Amino acid sequence: MSRGIIAAAAAFIMATTIFVGWQVHAEANKTTFPENIDELVHYATVRRGEVTEHLLTSQAAIDAIKSGQSVPLGTHVVLVDYRGGEVFRYFVMEKGENWGADFPESRRTGDWQFQWFKPDRTINLAENTARCQSCHSSRADEEFMFSHGSVQSFNGTAIE
Numbered sequence: 224m225s226r227g228i229i230a231a232a233a234a235f236i237m238a239t240t241i242f243v244g245w246q247v248h249a250e251a252n253k254t255t256f257p258e259n260i261d262e263l264v265h266y267a268t269v270r271r272g273e274v275t276e277h278l279l280t281s282q283a284a285i286d287a288i289k290s291g292q293s294v295p296l297g298t299h300v301v302l303v304d305y306r307g308g309e310v311f312r313y314f315v316m317e318k319g320e321n322w323g324a325d326f327p328e329s330r331r332t333g334d335w336q337f338q339w340f341k342p343d344r345t346i347n348l349a350e351n352t353a354r355c356q357s358c359h360s361s362r363a364d365e366e367f368m369f370s371h372g373s374v375q376s377f378n379g380t381a382i383e
């Protein structure tokens with residue numbers, strides 16, 4: 224093989240590796256940023272050191288959870304992570320019809336998908352959202368939400 228061919232082959236392999244690596248991490252999925260975020264209800268606040276989290280969802284989802292129903296398709300649940308009073312990131316979970324089918328069963332979190340949005344509301348492509356699903360899968364009986372109990376006791380004032 225000539226040097227030129229070896230160099231070209233090496234460049235090709237490198238490019239392929241970078242591309243495959245990028246695919247593993249790039250995690251665009253069906254989750255959307257909730258355009259109606261200002262209409263969502265702030266039902267709980269979590270404070271941890273310099274981090275303040277506001278947990279939001281729709282009134283319809285709150286009504287469903289309080290009455291022991293599963294939340295409607297199209298529901299967004301949002302964790303707004305504030306640091307120093309500014310939005311640092313948005314963690315969003317959204318439920319859609321048959322959205323679980325996009326993942327193998329081992330990874331599936333019902334029909335919920337997860338996404339990390341930056342303050343400018345674009346996706347953080349460096350995140351592998353399998354991690355979100357893996358941790359939240361422990362809450363399968365509670366809409367994959369850790370704060371399901373807070374929604375149940377929410378009475379108009381955000382639970383702390």
Ligand code: HEC
Pocket residue numbers: 269276278300301302314315316337338339350352354355356358359367368369370371
């Ligand atoms: C290691 C476990 C873990 C991982 C990984 C994780 N979460 Fe969570 N998530 C939690 C816990 C615990 C809460 C409850 C709030 C708190 O304690 O900060 C939570 C809360 C949330 C909420 C509010 C609804 C709820 O479940 O209470 C959303 C939305 C959310 N996470 C989305 C995400 C997204 C998106 C990712 C990935 C980018 C992610 N989470 C990764 C543990 C995790």
